[in-house]
Amino acid sequence: MNDANSSMQLTRAADYAVRVMIHLVGRAGEGRVSLPTVAAATGAPESFLSKVLQALTRAGLLVSQRGQSGGFEVSPHGLKASMRDVIEAVDGPIHLNVCLTSGNACARQDWCPAHPVWVRAQEAMLAVLEAARIEELAFGEEKRKASSRSGFGLAGGIAVVPAGHACCRCGEVETR
Known part of the structure; x- marks a missing residue:
């Protein structure tokens, strides 16, 4: 394929x-x-x-x-x-398969062994997409760009700012 x-x-x-x-x-x-x-x-x-x-x-x-x-x-x-x-x-609405578009979209859905798998896959995908907030992605991307420009790294998606350096977002200085 x-x-x-x-x-x-x-x-x-x-x-x-x-x-x-x-x-x-x-x-x-x-x-x-x-x-x-x-x-x-x-x-x-x-x-x-x-x-x-x-x-x-x-x-x-x-x-x-x-x-x-x-x-x-x-x-x-x-x-x-x-x-x-x-x-x-x-x-428009996201559907993995035609059988998920409406109640009568597929005559096989009542007895099709694949239908429950399609339903679970659709629910999982929609849950992931719903949980991914654009605001979090935007500011996560901003942190990644700032860390690559400054030479500071990321640990688990969180900017690692060495002691004595200003935070990339708020300007506060870490004193540890």
Whole structure:
């Protein structure tokens, strides 16, 4: 089988949407960001990204403003979004198999031995995506970038700041 044609992959739009949200949540409070700036930061083509941004705006995760001082910024709802919220804003509800789309989507589901496995897999995936908060990902990414720039490391996802150095987020100096 060709891995590139796997039906169990997120769409490119969903991938870009997650990148956009992580970027914009990380910049929350800094004002609107233009389409070219978002495209450059996420590595997404502007023409495709404009459709993703429209979907995120329609879902209430972003706020957009047209005009010379226009751009995109995360909404209060978007600040609390999960990866599931973002993916479903762009692609609609997530279903691993057609038998999970509605009660009567598959005539075999009442007796199919695979159906309970699909149900458990779907529930597990949705739980993981729901638990992954964009805000946590954005600030985790910020910490990873700061640690790589400063030469400080990460231990278990937490920035390790040597004694006597200022914390990357709050500026406090560790004195231990």
